[in-house]
Amino acid sequence: MNVMQPEVPEVVVLRLPLYVRALTQLEREGMNVVSSQQLGERLQMTPAQIRKDLSYFGRFGKQGRGYSIQFLLEELREILGLTGEWRACLVGVGRLGRAIINYTGFAPEGFTIVAAFDSSENQVGTAVGDLAVRPMSHLPYVVNEVGVSIGIVAVPAAQAQTVIDRLVESGIKGILNYAPVAPYVPRGVVVRNIDPVLSLQSMTFYLKNER
Amino acid sequence: MNVMQPEVPEVVVLRLPLYVRALTQLEREGMNVVSSQQLGERLQMTPAQIRKDLSYFGRFGKQGRGYSIQFLLEELREILGLTGEWRACLVGVGRLGRAIINYTGFAPEGFTIVAAFDSSENQVGTAVGDLAVRPMSHLPYVVNEVGVSIGIVAVPAAQAQTVIDRLVESGIKGILNYAPVAPYVPRGVVVRNIDPVLSLQSMTFYLKNER
């Protein structure tokens, strides 16, 4: 499968989108070239780390000059698979799910929510944004026919694992999980958890002395 | 200040809330005692790591038996500062901000949003949930008088850094940032970023081969 991938550390992959974002911003500001030094200042990290991260994937910079912003952006987008459009489906159209569907930050980055599901009879058939809410039974069909790669989970904690199991069965390979659980998935499926409560709970460790 | 804190690695602090959550669940399931083995199965991690993490803070288990769930929970809540209530204010009552205010996941964990701010004249004075939207000029007063420790940022990227600067000036020590930027803050201020787009963009790296 990923035989030719000389095992890039996951932390590195997690930082690449940061670079993409910073570079996009610099490009909009009209810059053409950037050094690892300058980029590091923006992102509050050492130039050495940026250079090392990038060197996992190739040689993108010119000694004495720095990196062509346009070129590096293209390369990074290619590496991350951000060139085409990614189709996602959402499960759970409660308050949170509706907010996610209406969130305007996904589309400009190439992520489109193309279907919404809910297990509740009351929700099925209603409209959220310009999506019709479908029953869970349609999931496998939609995933395969429409070509959905990503599942977004916005159901209560108690149902999250079940929903995730069904997404995986349907062939979904990436899951963005908003439910407050640490889900189990088989190898080969990528999960990213969005959990503001966990973030707050680790924050308070550092705050508690000065409350 | 934290002189007696023998430098606990941040990764460890990030995992503690996971333990709290798993233990809470186990407690609800009626269990009294849990071993690092069992806890590790739940959380998909090695027992050794759990024991090591906990050992940074003390000796909570009984050899041959495991950990008293109730006792360990109390200790962890104490360590993380989760015993009392934390008051937060929110800046930016657009779609995202409104969704955050209406999110029901914070209150049960002891986090209360007690004030909402917006820089737009149109928004000031309107109500979101049961909060009245205030002008930014009220920020320092509210933070100090009401005792707000946490700021939640839900403004567009372009305004995020400015808003964060003002929160910090007002004396806020912890920031939960929903804006798609990597903000700068002075030492002593803790930031946690919630950024689903970054999560998706790092996920696609692993998905791109099988799209």
Next chain:
DNA sequence: GGGCAATTGTGAACAATGTAACACAATGCC
């Protein structure tokens, strides 16, 4: 009340990650 099975806490080995050092390619100035 003593042996046994279970499970902790922890130092030491190992692995991963981050930082610093540096040789040298490209550039531009005089």
Next chain:
DNA sequence: GGCATTGTGTTACATTGTTCACAATTGCCC
């Protein structure tokens, strides 16, 4: 066209994080 400057790519080193292995302790059972 030399020469100083800049900033990469890479290797070597330092730090941080994870896993292992086992002595020490506990509670149970007979």
